[in-house]
Amino acid sequence: MIAELGQFAIIMALLAAVVQATLPLIGAERLDSRLMNFGGQAALIQMFFATLAFGCLTQAYIVSDFTLLNVAENSHSSKPMLYKITGVWGNHEGSMLLWVLILAVFGAAVAAFGRNLPATLKARVLAIQAMIGVGFLTFLIFTSNPFTRLVTPPLNGNDLNPLLQDPGLAFHPPMLYIGYVGFSVAFSFAIAALIEGKVDAAWARWVRPWTLTAWTFLTGGIVLGSWWAYYELGWGGWWFWDPVENVSFMPWLMGTALLHSAIVVEKRNSLKVWTILLAILTFSLSLIGTFIVRSGLLTSVHAFAVNPERGIFILFLLAIAIGGSLTLFALRAPALKAGGIFSPISREGGLLLNNLLLSTACATVFLGTLYPLFLEAIGGGRVSIGPPFYNNTFVPVMIPLLLLVCVGAHLPWKRADLLGVLGRLKFAGLATIIAALVAWYIADGGPLLAILGLGMASWLLLGTISEWMDRIKLFRAPLSTSWQRAINLPGSVWGMTLAHGGLAIAVAGMIATTAWKVEEVAILKPGETLSVFGTDYRFEGVREITGPNYGAIEGTFVVSQNGEYMATLKPEKRLYNVQKMPTTEAAIHSTFVGDYYAVIGDPDGTGGWTVRIYREPLVTWIWFGCGLMVFAGLVSLADRRLRVGAPADKKQARLPRKAAEASS
Structure with missing residues (x-):
């Protein structure tokens, strides 16, 4: 019964999204306050039903309801409760339901906190936001239904991918999704501004907090994913320029440019057309990332969809959203009034250069990510583009950007x-x-x-x-x-x-x-010591341990320098009971100057074990620095000027009575 309630809730959310996408748009055109006001009510209704659907699926995972295909394929009764809950979005159908839920929450947030918005702009923003929701809810219902019943349910499930049974990966997808979907609000504001033909400082003030929220969560999601890859995969690296990594990095780069560009619009009423384009491109890159990961083009722990119908459906949505928005931009952008004039040597000029460098860097990542896929699609064979390409293209673009950041912050507006x-x-x-x-x-x-x-x-x-x-x-x-x-x-x-x-x-x-970075691979027997970069790792041996749904071999290393004890490292090699899939659990001792990192491998058959030891100088600075950036985003959001937003436009008082009523 819970599954049927969830199915009903998705359908009702779709109906609410359809109403929200049409009536407020008509109302804004006719200046009808009743129709415009209905957009906010529909947004709240849509969020209610999306939350209900997500809650129903979560309940099915918690109680291990294997009559649902989705639960049977991605859960198991012996799985720890944390991973039963996070398993809700550890699969294609559940992750798309989470996407829809976050999209509905952002729409409801605009309705609830956008009281100072001009009535027509708010109505159009909510309508555009709902159009995106209509597309993804339709995709969910017709190609990715998470509430499909099994005629003959199994006694137990297939379990969740063991690589996803980790705290880092438990919270990594929701944070990424908040980032991806959060940029939809900036996109909706951009399309609404194009329809109205007006972009000003107030518009930029309204866009900034939504963009900043998305950027902050996307930063946190990328950092969590990098941290997980560092300690879970046992390779001692934090970034590999994998296509799945890149699809989250591209909207981050463009979103960073959008944040800086919106400041110029707000402070100096310049770069208006460019900022609109950035808002469109940032969310477009989020959609492209969704298509790449969810269409089956890539095979990875993140890529759940292998059904060609899903890929075609997402590609169709992509064509409508990106193609339609860029067409509207081409038609309406020339009519926007140009902003203020500024000298190249000024804060405006510095922020413009910042935008150009970030956009160029994003273009190099875009090319390196999509070129192999495009070449394979046209029958050109498979090619692999890895770190050497990005080291020779992306890094040279970022060097001048990093050098100029602090210079630009010192520049005054207009002329310097x-x-x-x-x-x-x-x-x-x-x-x-x-x-x-x-x-x-x-x-x-x-x-x-x-x-x-x-x-x-x-x-x-x-x-x-x-x-x-x-x-x-x-x-x-x-x-x-x-x-x-x-x-x-x-x-x-x-x-x-x-x-x-x-x-x-x-x-x-x-x-x-x-x-x-220093890496040593050796075969050690219990009692033997391996010296790496002045540090001794004494191998004490291995023992078998048992987890809640896995068995493991645990190695023990005593780490010392100059005969003085530093730490004991206990890496594991796990084998999960259901999927029979091995995973590596690195043991790490972190200090201010770097990490001491140990991984246990396979036995050699003569009493020895393969071990890998890494010395990672200053790697903890990466997590601290990125965490500081996330904290910076939260601090900025606490700025009262962003939370309050711009005051209501006095010109609204001169609108016809129906529109004036809608803004009250």
């Missing part, structure tokens, strides 16, 4: 004196040189490119700190004055400082662990 700005950065430059020399000394002079890279990260961090010090007039005013200015800084300013600082720390970690 570049020499004066560089003069204010002279102490940061001197400190950067000192930091690079210290790194050169510690690393014995090389590799040179890595030393320069650490210098670049230092420049970004110190330049960011210098800009913050200028804002509070540190050392140029009494400490009490500086303290008061720091307290009164807006949340968005604190967020910018923390985000740029976090990026600098993460980049330093990426460079260090890539350049100075």
Whole structure:
């Protein structure tokens, strides 16, 4: 009965989305307040039924209802409760239901918190948001129904993919989805603005918090996925430029450009057409990522769909959403009024250069991701594009961007004196040189490119700190004055400082662990010791352990330096009972200067075991820096100016009575 209720809820959510996609749009055209107001009510109804459907599927997983095909294929009665719940989105059908739920929640949030929006704009935004929902709800009902019953249910299920039975992967997909779907709101605002023919500072103020929310969660989702790959797969890496990684990274790059571009629209009423295009492209990349992962083009732990009908359906949705929005942009964008004029050497110019570099970097990732798929589709054979391609294309684009970030933050609006700005950065430059020399000394002079890279990260961090010090007039005013200015800084300013600082720390970690990573593979017998980069790993042997739904071999390593004990590492090699799939559980001892990382492999048949030992310098800086960026996003969202939004447009008072009633 619960499954039938869930099926009914999906259908009702679709009907609510259809109403929400049509009546408010008609009302905005006719300035009919009753029809426009119905958009908010329909959005709340759609969210209610989407939540009900998701709750029904979750309940089926919790009680192990194997009469449902979805539960039987992706769960097992002995699975821990955490993974029973997270198994709801650990499959294609459940993950698409989660997508629909998040989309409905964002639509309801616009309805609830968009009280200051002009009535016609709010109605059109809700209608566009609902159109996206209609597409995905239709896809869910006709090709990916999570409530399909089995005529003859099994006694137990097939279990969830063991790689997904991990805390990192439990929360990674929801965070990514909030990021992906969150950009749909910016997309809806962009399409609504094109229909109305108006983009101004108030529009940008309304768009920024939604974009920032999506960017923050997408950042967190990418970081969780990277962290999971680092400790779960046993390879000691944190990024491999895998296509599934890239499809989340591309909207992040474009979303970062959108965040910066919206600031120019809000502050200087410039780059309006460009910002609209970025909003369209950012969500389009989210949809393209969905198509690539869910269509069966890729085979990975993330790619659930292998049914060609699903791929064709998503491709059809893709063509309508992206093709239609770009067509509307081509027709309506020329009519938008140009914004203010600014000098190339100005904050506007710096943010524009930031956008161009981020867009170029995104284009290189897009090319490297889709070219192999396109070549195979036209019969050109299979090719593999890996890290060397991105190291030679993406990295050179990002270097000038990182060097210019702190310079751009010092530039004033409209026109700037570049020499004066560089003069204010002279102490940061001197400190950067000192930091690079210290790194050169510690690393014995090389590799040179890595030393320069650490210098670049230092420049970004110190330049960011210098800009913050200028804002509070540190050392140029009494400490009490500086303290008061720091307290009164807006949340968005604190967020910018923390985000740029976090990026600098993460980049330093990426460079260090890539350049100075040490890996040793050996066969050890109990009692033997392996020395890696001045650290001794004494292998104490293995033992068998039993988990809730797996058996495992656990190795023990005692780590010491110069005879002094540091840590005990206990890596595991698990074999899950149902799927008979082995997984690697690395053991890691983390410190400020890096990780000590051990993996247990297979026996050699003579009493020895294959072991892999990694020394990962500064790798913890990656997680700390990225975590600081996520925190920066939350701090920015706490800025009252973003939470309150722009005031209601006074021009609404001059609208006909029906529209004025809708805005009240």
